[in-house]
Amino acid sequence: MANSPTGDALLDRLLRLFEALEAHPRLHPGELADRADLPRTTGYRLIQELTSRGLLSRSDAGEIEIGQRLWEFAQGAPISRTLRQSSLPYMQDVNAVVCHTTQLAVLEGSRVLIVERLSQHGAVVNPAEVAGTMPAHLTSMGHVLLAFAPAQVAAEWLQAHARTVEAERPQLRRELAEAKTRGYASLGGVINSETTGISVPILNSGGHAEAALTIVVPRSSPNIPTFLMALQTAARGISRALRRR
Template sequence: MAGNTSVPGASVVSRSLALLFAFDDQHRRLTLSELARRADLPLPTAYRLVGELVAGGALVRRGSGEYVVARRLWQVGLLAPVETGLREVAAPFLNDIHAATRATVHLAVRERTEVLYLERLSGRASVPVVSTVGSRLPLHATGVGKVLLAHAPDDVVEAALAQLGRVTPYTVTQPARMREQLDRIRRDGYATTVEEMTLGACSVAVPIRAGGAEGRVVAAVGIVVPSLKRDRPRLVAALQVAAQGIGRSLG
C-alpha cells in the first residue's frame, strides 16, 4: 500500500507512482477499485490517472477489466544499473553453477527489508521454489536474504528483526536466534535455510563483494536443493568461486 497519497497536497506524480507501485509479485493484475484502494486514492482520481497511464503506455487494460504493467514500463525497469550491469556480469557464472548442479540458482540484491531477485535459473530437476525474476521475499526466510541481511546497516537489521513473519513451520521468527545466525553468517561466509521459505527446499548462499574479498557486499548468489546434508561444502565452494569472479568483474 502506498499510503498518504489521498492527503491534500499530494502531487500528481506521487499519486501516479502510488498506482504503479500498487503492483507487486502478489498483485500482478488489479481492477480499478483495487488500484484505488492499494494506492489510497479516491476512485475518481484513480480512474483519471489510470486512464493517463494507459494512454502513456505504462499500464494495459485487459478484456477482463483488470490492469497490468505494460511491457514498455518493464523495458524501462531493465535500464536500472543494478539490472543491466550485475546481471550481465553474473550470467556466465550463474550458468556454470546451474550446468553443474541442475538446481535452482539465484542472484539477488536487498531492497529495504526484502530480497529482490534479479535472476533465477532452474530446470526440470530443480526443487519447486516461489521466487521469480523481479519478485520480493522476506530477507529472514531465504538464503540470499540472510546473507544480505547479515551485511546490511544496523537500522535495516533492526527493522527486519521487528517483522520476522512465519512462512513455514521452520521459519526463524525469534530475533535472538536470528541475530545468532547473522553473526554466524558473517563469521563463516555463507548462509543456509532448511524449509524456511518452501517446504522440501533448502538453500545455501554467499555474498558478492564488489572488487574482491574486502569490498562492499552488493548482492548474493545462492542455490536451492532438496537437502544440504551431504553436498553443503561442495556447493559453498562453488558459490564462493562464482561470487569472487562476479565481484572481481564488477571492479
C-alpha cells in the same frame, strides 16, 4: 507540490497505482483505483493516461497490468545493466551443476529483492520471483547480505527490526556471525520444509556484499558441498567482472 483536493501530489497517486499492481499484478480499473486509495474518476483518468503511454497495459479480460514500456525503462537501471548482466553467465554455469534454482538478490529495506532467477525443469519448490521480495531474516540471501554488510548498515537493520527478529528468528545475530566466519549462509527447512537455501556474497573492493548469489536445492542432497564450491567460484568471478565494469 500537492495538486488534488486531498492534498496528495500527482507522483504520490501514480506511485500508489504501481504499488497496488506490485501486490496484485492484475486488477480491473475500479479495483486498482480503490486499492490505490483514489477517487474512481481520478483513477480512471490516470490509468487511461498511463495506458496510452505504455506504462500500463490492458488485458483481453479488461484487467490492468504493468506495461512493457515500464519494463523497458527498468532494463536501463544499474541493477539490471551492470549487476544482472555481469552475473548471468556465471549463474548459468552454476545452474548447470545444481539442476535446480540459482538466484541473485540485493538488500532492499527490510527484505531482499530478487534480481534474477534461473530454474530447471523438476527443480524443488521455490517461491522467489524476479522483482519480488522475501524476508531477509528468514532466507540465506538475507543472512549473507547482512553478515557482509558494512557494520553500521547491519546494526541499523537489526535495531529497526528487533521486534520481528525476536519473534521470528531470535538466533539471527549468532547465525550472521557464523555466516561471516564461514563465508556463506545456509538455511534449511524455513521457507520450505524440504529445501535448503545456500548463499554466498558477491563482494565489492571493500569486502562488503553488493549482492547474494543463491541456490535452492533439496535438503537431502548429498552434493551440497560440490554445489557450494561452484557457488563460491561463481561469486568470485562475478565480483571480478563487476570491478572491471
